[in-house]
Amino acid sequence: MKEYLQKLGKSLMMPISIIAAAGIFLGLASVLQNPAIVGEMFTSMSAVQNVIGFIRAIVGALFGNLPILFAASVAIGLAKGEKTTAAFSAIIGFILFHITISYFLNLNEINATTMSVDALVAGGGSTLEATRTASLYETVLGVFTYRMNVFGGVVVGILVAAVHNRFYKTELPMAISYFGGKRLVPIMTTVTVPILGILMYYVWPILGQGIEGIGNIIAESGSFGVFLFGFIERLLVPTGLHHILNQLVRFTPIGGVAMLDGEQIVGALNIFNRLLTESNPDMSVMREATRFLAQGKIPFMVFGLPAACFAMFQTARPGEKKRVKALLLAAAIASFTTGITEPIEFSFIFVSPILFIFHALMSGLSFMLMSLLGVSIGNVQGGAIDLIVFGALRGTSTNWFFAVLIGIFYAAAYYFVFRYVILKRNVKTPGRELETDEVSTPAKVADPSELGSIIVNALGGRENIQSIDNCFTRLRLVLVDTNKIDEAILKTTGAVGVMKLDDKNVQVVYGPQVEGIALKVKDSANMND
Incomplete structure (x- = not known):
């Protein structure tokens, strides 16, 4: 199960790499279309704004089709071989999955017409109740279905991968051998996925309420819920399962639910990216969404861990400093710019439980402080790029300067704590390994x-x-x-x-x-x- 969950967590990261890059373009576009930042003259240049609008349209299409991207990604990540066939089958499965759900919904006269806000209000419901009911459904690739968001793509990808691994090497009798092997996978996908669709038709309303209930518990926990997320997220880094936790807050009600222009948006990252497309976004809603995003990582990724690298370099034995300098410098730059921290974390989390727990606690505290101070910096990485694009360039309304101020204190705390613990407990960080190891x-x-x-x-x-x-x-x-x-x-x-x-x-x-x-x-x- 551990191996499977790690593969699943890894497979979820393929779309995230696209989202992270696309999010940067979306962030820059929102800045360049904001007259309060770039001035009225720049925003009135129609040719320039048309190009920016084109970029936003492309990025918006990526965000709008995340479920099918996750379906293909999960199938690719979990497939043992012939991964292109798995991806092709996942697309087929995703479409059939939602068509199945749509068919059974329509049998009960639940469709785009009957579930519109106007139709529900005409039926005697209040506007608020009608909006809530209509938000339970959406149209995916032209198919009216449950609003399952990324979850739907993930469950389809998991099933298709299981079918693929079972059948992609299957040999059929001579008369029908043409349909064997990898050609059998999409055929079996067509047979099995509708069964999943029927199952989810009955299960999703209950499961969706459960996920939303967890989200409500976290929301009601306030700052402690945010602290707990940051703390657990770092504790899971050695296992690789932190990727799964991150996807839960980014794309499910656990990360928040918002009604924007009469449409229900689910998940912290989805809400943030949707708000970026608006010329005058509701900052209170955006701050609620970004509590679980990049802002909580900036103090320890941009400031804290690079300072820890400096402490490890200074505490290395004189003869080893030249050897570890390049390693620690490269790791510090990666953490500072992009938020990739594992090269640093793996240099101490297994040799010093004290430093590991300190780091996890500081992570939770970072998320909590950014939330309490009203910081609003989105995206997923947490490096200096996110700080600049989604913080500084968007203006003081994001309160990005608090991330820098807290980050300065984090740099000092990480440096002195790491230096003290390494020297006091003779921690074997890079450059301090045992002589026998060196031999x-x-x-x-x-x-x-x-x-x-x-x-x-x-x-x-x-x-x-x-x-x-x-x-x-x-x-x-x-x-x-x-x-x-x-x-x-x-x-x-x-x-x-x-x-x-x-x-x-x-x-x-x-x-x-x-x-x-x-x-x-x-x-x-x-x-x-």
Whole structure:
């Protein structure tokens, strides 16, 4: 189950990478169309504004079709092979899923006409009740269905991946062999997904209420709920399951529900991005949404962790400082600019529980303080790019300066706490490893041209590798035997941490460059899809 959840969490990150980039364009576009920021003259330039409007239309289309993107992404991430077939089948499954639900809704005279606000008001309901009832449904790719948002895409992707893994290697009798193998997957998808659609027709109203209830509990918890989210999110980093928690607040009622122009928008990130498209967004609603987004990460990602890197560098032994300088500098820059923190976190979370708990508590406190101070900085990463684009450039109404002020205190706190704990408890952070470790670690850094083969050999050879995958920062592997790993060799390839989850599953932390490394490893192991 742990392995499966980690794969699921990783598969959810593919659309997030698109959303993060698209969100930056949307943020810049909203700034350039705001006369209070760029002036009336600039916003009156029709040619320029038409280009900006075009960009917003493209980005809006991405956000408007997130469910089907998640369906394809989950199917790709969970498929064991022939991933293109899995993606194709996921699209088929997604359409059939909602057509099935729509058909059964229509049997009960629930459709776009009968569930419109006007029709419900004409039937005797109040405008408020009619709006709430109408918000339970939406039109997806032209199909009237339940408003399931990203959840619908995820459940379809999970089912399609299971069907794919079961049938993509199936051989049929000679007479019908043409329909075997990967061609059988979309056929079986057509058979199985409508069953899921019928099931969700009955289950979703109950499940949706349950998810909304959890969201209400968090909302009623106020600042403590925000603190708890930030604290737990960091505690889950070693397992990789923090991705799942993040998606819950970004795309489900747990992250908030807002009525905008008569339409129900669900999820913190969805609400924020929708508000960015408005010329005069409701800042109170936006602040509620951004409580779980980038603003809570900025103090410790932009300021705290880079300061921790400086403390680790200063406390390294004199002869080791040159060696760890490049590693810590690269990790600090990644955290500062993009919010990618795992190369730093994996340098201390396994060698010092005290520093790990301190970091998680500071994360929760950061989220809570940003919420209490009324900061409104959205998007998903939490680096300086988000601080500038979604904070400073949008003006003082975002209260972005509080993130900087708190961040300065965070830098001091992280530096002094890390320095004190490392020296007081002799923590083995980079540059302070045991002498025996140093002897077993080759001094020569791996040749980049042979990086793939070196990593494969360090993992026990091609015959020891069952599957190779990666997320934003980690190489995720399933091995025959994790005891065959040579961690010393892996460190020469740029790995900053090796985490053995069990006898078969291991994660090697490389940082943002892991995508290229994964391709080289797959090439060397002859395991490309």
